[in-house]
Amino acid sequence: MATVSVRQVRKSFGSTKILHGVDVEIADGEFVVLVGPSGCGKSTLLRMIAGLENITGGEIAIGGRVVNAVPPKDRDIAMVFQNYALYPHMTVRENMAFSMKLAKAPADVMEQEVQRAAKILGLEALLDRYPRQLSGGQRQRVAMGRAIVRHPQVFLFDEPLSNLDAKLRVQMRSEIRELQQRLATTTIYVTHDQIEAMTMADQIVVMNGGRIEQSGAPLALYDRPANTFVAGFIGSPAMNLLRxxxxxxxxxxxxxxxxxxxxxxxxxxxxxxxxxxxxxxxxxxxxxxxxxxxxxxxxxxxxxxxxxxxxxxxxxxxxxxxxxxxxxxxxxxxxxxxxxxxxxxx
Amino acid sequence: MSTATAAPVWTKVRQQPGALARLFDNKAFLIVVCLLPAVGLLLTFLTYPLGLGVYLAFTDQTIGRRGIWIGIENFEFLAEDPIFWNAVFYSVFYTAVATVGKFALGLWLALLLNQHLPMKSLLRAIILLPWIVPTVLSAIAFWWIYDPQFSIISWMLIELGLRETNVDFINTAWPARWSLIAANIWRGIPFVAISLLAGLQTISPSLYEAALLDGATPWQRFRHITFPMLMPILAIVMTFSIIFTFTDFQLVYSITRGGPVNSTHLMATLAFQRGIPGGQLGEGAAIAVAMIPFLVFATLFSYFALARRKWQQGESND
The missing domain is CATH 2.40.50.140 (Nucleic acid-binding proteins)
Incomplete structure (x- = not known):
C-alpha cells in the first residue's frame, strides 16, 4: 500500500502533446478513477504510472519514491488490461503463478498464493482451464487474480469492464470495489464511463484534452462542477447547458x-x-x-x-x-x- | 396503394424455368460441374505423373525402350549403390543443417523486423528479394561467388590480406557441401522470416506488457511468450521449409550438378541425373520414390506437432 503522486507530468509523442502538466495526489488505500472522453490522455497517464510509457516531463512517485527511471517490474504495481492480456498458452494456475515463477518462488508458496487468490475470486474450479475455455467475466477475474498474487502497492486498471456485457459490467463493478475495500490497496482505475467513475471512486479525476478539468469526490463533482465540461460529463442524462x-x-x-x-x-x-x-x-x-x-x-x-x-x-x-x-x-x-x-x- | 388513379393492374407471372435453368438448379449436377476443372487438373498434372513415377520405379524402362515390370529390383540395386547412399546422406544433412540455419537466422530477422525501425516496410520488401529472384538466377550469382578463379569472396579476402590464395568453394567434397548449404540458407531466409514475422504480429503487445510487469527479462519474454505463441506457425513453416529443402533441385544442379565426384548429389538431382541424362528412367524413378518416406515423416511431424496444443482450441477441459 502506498501513496501515488503525479507532479506536473507531461507526455508527448514526437510533436504531439498528449499530457500538458498533470497533477494528481492519491492517498494510501484510495480508489481513484481517471475518467474522460477518448483521447483525453487517461490511459497514457496510467501507462506512465505503470512504466509502460516513458515520462516526457515532471515526476511520478509511488510510496514517496520517484519512479521515473524505475523499470515496471520494480515499481511494485500490478495492472489489469482492457483485453485482460492473459497468456493463452497457460492455464489459469500458470497465468496467476507466472510472476512468482519468474521470481523463482518455491512451489508450495506459489500454490498457496494461487489458492488464496482463487478463493477470493471464486476461481478454484477453473485453475486447470485455459483462457479460451473461460467466459468474459471469468477471464476478468483471472486477470485480477494475477494482480492479487503479487501483493502490489498499487493496482492499475485500464478500462477493465469495457469488453463485458451490461449486466456483467454492473456485477464486476461491485466485485472490484468490494475487492479493493477488502485488500485496501491503492487503486487507479481508468474508464470512459462516468457511471463507473461515480459508483466506484473515492476520488474522480476528470480529464479532457490532456488536462485535468476537476478532481474530487464523486458527489462533490456532481454537486459543484467546476466548469461546463465536468458539468456535461458527470451525470446521466447530461446536464442542460444553455447559453x-x-x-x-x-x-x-x-x-x-x-x-x-x-x-x-x-x-x-x-x-x-x-x-x-x-x-x-x-x-x-x-x-x-x-x-x-x-x-x-x-x-x-x-x-x-x-x-x-x-x-x-x-x-x-x-x-x-x-x-x-x-x-x-x-x-x-x-x-x-x-x-x-x-x-x-x- | 393509390386508388385515386386507375393504375393498370399487373401481377407478376410465375414463369416456368427452362430445362437449362432446372439443370443448373440441380445440386448434384452443380457439384460435378464445379469440381470437374479442379479434379481434372489435379488428375492430369499431379496424380498421373505421380502414379506414372511410382509405376516406373518398378520397371526397367529406359528412354526409347518400353520396360517390363521387375518388382523391387531397382531398389535392390540402389541399396548396394554407394552413390545413392551418399545422396541420401547429403539430402538429410543438407536439409537438417539448412533448416537449422534458416530458422535461426530467419527468426532473428523476424524479431528484428518486428521492432520499430525506420523505413520498416522498405526493409521488409528488401528482405523478400532473395526469394523473389528466380532460383536459377541466384544460383548463377552464387556460381560466380564460388568461382575458383573469379570469386569475389576470395578476392576480398586476399585484398584484405587475410589469405594468400583463392578459397576452394566447390571443387572438393566438403567445402562444396557447405557452400551449397550456405546458398540454400540465403535463399530460404526470406520465406521463414516473413512467415514468422506474420506470426509475431498476431501476438498481442499487451501480453508483452503484462510479462514486463510480471518481471520477465527479454529472454524470458521470448522463452515464455514469443516462442510458445509462435509454435503453431513455426511448425507449419518448418514443415514446408523441410519439404522444399529436401526436394531442392535447382540450386544444386545449377551450381555443382552433383559434383565434384557425386559428392553434392541430392536425391532429386541424382534421380534426374540417372533418369534423364543417364536414360535409366526406372532407376531414376526409384530414387524419386525413395524420397517419399522422408517427406511423409516430415508431414507427420508437423501433424503431431500441431495437434498437441489444446490451448488454441476452445474445447472443454480435460
Whole structure:
C-alpha cells in the first residue's frame, strides 16, 4: 500500500502533446478513477504510472519514491488490461503463478498464493482451464487474480469492464470495489464511463484534452462542477447547458426561453446549467412543449422545447403527455449552476 | 396503394424455368460441374505423373525402350549403390543443417523486423528479394561467388590480406557441401522470416506488457511468450521449409550438378541425373520414390506437432 503522486507530468509523442502538466495526489488505500472522453490522455497517464510509457516531463512517485527511471517490474504495481492480456498458452494456475515463477518462488508458496487468490475470486474450479475455455467475466477475474498474487502497492486498471456485457459490467463493478475495500490497496482505475467513475471512486479525476478539468469526490463533482465540461460529463442524462445572458427578471437563453435565476447572479453573458432531474413539474412553471417522452420505469425522461430552446427533463412522476402537448416545469433554483463565458463556474 | 388513379393492374407471372435453368438448379449436377476443372487438373498434372513415377520405379524402362515390370529390383540395386547412399546422406544433412540455419537466422530477422525501425516496410520488401529472384538466377550469382578463379569472396579476402590464395568453394567434397548449404540458407531466409514475422504480429503487445510487469527479462519474454505463441506457425513453416529443402533441385544442379565426384548429389538431382541424362528412367524413378518416406515423416511431424496444443482450441477441459 502506498501513496501515488503525479507532479506536473507531461507526455508527448514526437510533436504531439498528449499530457500538458498533470497533477494528481492519491492517498494510501484510495480508489481513484481517471475518467474522460477518448483521447483525453487517461490511459497514457496510467501507462506512465505503470512504466509502460516513458515520462516526457515532471515526476511520478509511488510510496514517496520517484519512479521515473524505475523499470515496471520494480515499481511494485500490478495492472489489469482492457483485453485482460492473459497468456493463452497457460492455464489459469500458470497465468496467476507466472510472476512468482519468474521470481523463482518455491512451489508450495506459489500454490498457496494461487489458492488464496482463487478463493477470493471464486476461481478454484477453473485453475486447470485455459483462457479460451473461460467466459468474459471469468477471464476478468483471472486477470485480477494475477494482480492479487503479487501483493502490489498499487493496482492499475485500464478500462477493465469495457469488453463485458451490461449486466456483467454492473456485477464486476461491485466485485472490484468490494475487492479493493477488502485488500485496501491503492487503486487507479481508468474508464470512459462516468457511471463507473461515480459508483466506484473515492476520488474522480476528470480529464479532457490532456488536462485535468476537476478532481474530487464523486458527489462533490456532481454537486459543484467546476466548469461546463465536468458539468456535461458527470451525470446521466447530461446536464442542460444553455447559453445566453443574465438579465433583469431572469436568464435569457439562446432560442428565447426565459428562466428564473438564483439570487445574486451577476449580469452578463453566461451558461445556465440545470440537471434534468432538477427540473420539477409545477402548475406555476414555464410552459414547455413536449418533443419526445422516454419512460424508463423508475423515471420519465422528456425532451422539451421552450420557444426554440431545447431542454431535457427527468421526472419521478409518470408523464402522460404526447408530442406537442405542453408541460409546466420549474428549475430547482438552489441547484442551478451558472458558468462564465470561459466555461468556469461563476 | 393509390386508388385515386386507375393504375393498370399487373401481377407478376410465375414463369416456368427452362430445362437449362432446372439443370443448373440441380445440386448434384452443380457439384460435378464445379469440381470437374479442379479434379481434372489435379488428375492430369499431379496424380498421373505421380502414379506414372511410382509405376516406373518398378520397371526397367529406359528412354526409347518400353520396360517390363521387375518388382523391387531397382531398389535392390540402389541399396548396394554407394552413390545413392551418399545422396541420401547429403539430402538429410543438407536439409537438417539448412533448416537449422534458416530458422535461426530467419527468426532473428523476424524479431528484428518486428521492432520499430525506420523505413520498416522498405526493409521488409528488401528482405523478400532473395526469394523473389528466380532460383536459377541466384544460383548463377552464387556460381560466380564460388568461382575458383573469379570469386569475389576470395578476392576480398586476399585484398584484405587475410589469405594468400583463392578459397576452394566447390571443387572438393566438403567445402562444396557447405557452400551449397550456405546458398540454400540465403535463399530460404526470406520465406521463414516473413512467415514468422506474420506470426509475431498476431501476438498481442499487451501480453508483452503484462510479462514486463510480471518481471520477465527479454529472454524470458521470448522463452515464455514469443516462442510458445509462435509454435503453431513455426511448425507449419518448418514443415514446408523441410519439404522444399529436401526436394531442392535447382540450386544444386545449377551450381555443382552433383559434383565434384557425386559428392553434392541430392536425391532429386541424382534421380534426374540417372533418369534423364543417364536414360535409366526406372532407376531414376526409384530414387524419386525413395524420397517419399522422408517427406511423409516430415508431414507427420508437423501433424503431431500441431495437434498437441489444446490451448488454441476452445474445447472443454480435460
Amino acid at each position: 445566453g445572458e443574465v438579465a433583469d427578471g431572469g436568464f435569457r437563453a439562446e432560442g428565447g426561453a426565459i428562466l428564473p435565476l438564483p439570487p445574486g447572479a451577476h449580469r452578463g453573458a453566461a451558461t445556465y446549467g440545470i440537471r434534468p432531474e432538477h427540473l420539477v413539474l409545477a402548475d406555476d412553471g414555464i410552459p414547455a412543449a413536449i418533443v419526445i417522452v422516454e419512460p424508463t420505469g423508475s423515471e420519465t425522461q422528456v425532451s422539451l422545447r421552450i420557444g426554440e430552446t431545447p431542454l431535457i427533463g427527468a421526472f419521478r412522476e409518470r408523464v402522460a403527455g404526447r408530442p406537442g402537448d405542453t408541460l409546466r416545469i420549474k428549475p430547482d433554483l438552489s441547484l442551478v449552476h451558472l458558468f462564465g463565458p470561459d466555461g468556469a463556474r461563476l
